[in-house]
Amino acid sequence: MEQPDVDEPVFLISAAAELAGMHAQTLRQYDRLGLVVPRRRPGGGRRYSLRDVATLREVQRMSQKEGINLAGIARILTLSKRVERLEAEVERLRPRADLGSRVFTTGPSGNVVIVERGQRGRRDEGRGLVVWRGRSS
Structure with missing residues (x-):
């Protein structure tokens, strides 16, 4: 019903x-x-x-x-x-804030940009790449 x-x-x-x-x-x-x-x-x-x-x-x-x-x-x-x-x-x-590994890069103006799982950063974004692993509780 x-x-x-x-x-x-x-x-x-x-x-x-x-x-x-x-x-x-x-x-x-x-x-x-x-x-x-x-x-x-x-x-x-x-x-x-x-x-x-x-x-x-x-x-x-x-x-x-x-x-x-x-x-x-x-x-x-x-x-x-x-x-x-x-x-x-x-x-x-x-879903974007789960505690698993996260990948960040920098945008053209230096701001931090989240790279979605399975995606690559855009070419106009910075070359610096950081993988973040959250602490498990």
Whole structure:
């Protein structure tokens, strides 16, 4: 069975409000404040995703149970998104940073250039070559 796309904007504001356990007017306020910004249909109607509903629930929890004001919640959400992006970037770069042997050379301006496994440095790059072996823990 195929998993639903959590980012697909499928819920009208009334359905999203019901799923999140709050009033539709609260969702409109959060949209104006930039806390949870749904996608818009060509006619301007809001459409919420499952991820948006989960975020609405988290905003409600932080506000009611933790006593965090909306400005604080906005900052937390912004930082959380940033962390997610950075974690994705780390995972993307992880294969290049393995602990095995690494080969470096210098570029035309003297900057260090990583030579990918199985590749050669470009001709316009320096002639100095260093093989680095990371210490094993």
